Amino acid sequence: DVKVTQSSRYLVKRTGEKVFLECVQDMDHENMFWYRQDPGLGLRLIYFSYDVKMKEKGDIPEGYSVSREKKERFSLILESASTNQTSMYLCAGATGAFTSDTQYFGPGTRLTVL
């Protein structure tokens, strides 16, 4: 089975803190994605990566950065957390570089910024 894991299910941080969300996949996925999910808005793509050390901006990259030093790990970084970044964050992996490839999701991290 496909396995994508995220480091925390729930996280509470304070405004201005630097926050790291970790995602690990064990299916040799080429592509990895970070989304945020907010009520009524569905999932919105923050960043994605096609390969180690490569990154591409998604639809809402402002306030975020990413790191992919190893193929299996894709980190989302909030340089200075703000309350409007309170959200559910979902990581996904896909086996190939094609739009037809199915994305498999991790369990999500619910982040609250106070």
Place this chain on the structure above:
Amino acid sequence: AQKVTQAQTEISVVEKEDVTLDCVYETRDTTYYLFWYKQPPSGELVFLIRRNSFDEQNEISGRYSWNFQKSTSSFNFTITASQVVDSAVYFCALSEAQETDSWGKLQFGAGTQVVVTP
């Protein structure tokens, strides 16, 4: 512009009733892919189905069935004889193969909450 529209925010049914979730998409590509995901209360998105734009055959998998109609740009999902375990948020998503800005990305609808009561 919203490329995937799920007009139903929430649907409530009693167990054993059928429920149909609507999904309307918008694209200029001739090659594209459509997906449905289920998100139970635990939060993890579970992949249900992927269809490509050249395959308009309807599909059935157990109590789930999907109706793809290119003429109306719709990809509707029906749960037959619903069960309490079907309670979840269901997302429809589109992936475009030719539109450069969208390449490799999944574009999600806002989701439909399904509530099945005993």
